[in-house]
Amino acid sequence: MKLCVALDLPTFEENLALARQLQPYDIWLKVGFRSYIRDGKKILQELKAINPNFKIFLDLKLYDIPNTMADAAQEIAKLGVDMFNVHASSGKIAMETVMERLKKVENPPIVLAVTALTSFDDDAFKTIYHDDIDTKALQFAKEAHQAGINGVVCSAHESWMIKANTDNSFLTLTPGIRPFGEDSGDQKRVADINMAREEAVDFIVVGRPIYKSDNPREIVQKILSHL
Numbered sequence: 001m002k003l004c005v006a007l008d009l010p011t012f013e014e015n016l017a018l019a020r021q022l023q024p025y026d027i028w029l030k031v032g033f034r035s036y037i038r039d040g041k042k043i044l045q046e047l048k049a050i051n052p053n054f055k056i057f058l059d060l061k062l063y064d065i066p067n068t069m070a071d072a073a074q075e076i077a078k079l080g081v082d083m084f085n086v087h088a089s090s091g092k093i094a095m096e097t098v099m100e101r102l103k104k105v106e107n108p109p110i111v112l113a114v115t116a117l118t119s120f121d122d123d124a125f126k127t128i129y130h131d132d133i134d135t136k137a138l139q140f141a142k143e144a145h146q147a148g149i150n151g152v153v154c155s156a157h158e159s160w161m162i163k164a165n166t167d168n169s170f171l172t173l174t175p176g177i178r179p180f181g182e183d184s185g186d187q188k189r190v191a192d193i194n195m196a197r198e199e200a201v202d203f204i205v206v207g208r209p210i211y212k213s214d215n216p217r218e219i220v221q222k223i224l225s226h227l
Helices: 012-023 032-037 042-048 067-077 092-102 122-130 133-146 156-165 193-200 216-226
Strands: 002-007 029-032 055-062 083-087 110-114 152-155 171-174 203-206
Touching: 002 012, 002 055, 012 032, 012 042, 012 216, 032 042, 032 055, 042 055, 055 067, 055 216, 067 092, 083 092, 092 110, 092 133, 110 133, 110 171, 122 133, 133 152, 133 156, 133 203, 156 171, 156 193
Parallel strands: 002 029, 002 203, 029 055, 055 083, 083 110, 110 152, 152 171, 171 203
Antiparallel strands: none
8 A cells, every 4th residue: 555645735835845844755746736737747847856756646637528538648648747547437438548548658657537536425426426426436447447547546435345346456546544533624435544454445645634734754654654
């Protein structure tokens, strides 16, 4: 199980300051919408300059028509990131098109498909997808696996079920991790490290428990010691 730290701070400088504190650790860093729209590829370059062994997950959740998604995926690959994601609800054809396009790229990044956002509870999810989370997340995961996607973004609650119905090597990345039972905030389907391990999660994403701490390095060290 690997740690991915979410860089969700309000400014470019704050994100870099956090990364500098974590420079001794060869961990994954998640760059999301706000950071990338504000700072562009500069933040990716600066993070790698702090520690070339940082792995970068570009969390943009592509969702568009198949060819547009494939075009975007090809451009993302040129940025040198190590992983990015698409929405599984964009459909199997779109996911297949993305993976086919990336065959043209040398050392393509890992591609994950988002099943159900961890901010959803079951009632809110049903109003959009007209099914319960477990059923639909598994359907999305199976379609992503069939399309050649490397894994999925899901909650820890669905990780083992998805692996059991696809492949043990099919990756699961789980946001909404509160390592030691911290407040869940706006996340509905949260988990701690023990649950993530029991559910065979490959990547845990941790944000607020780290960057809101007075000593982020200490929290990261504590998390790593429990992985």
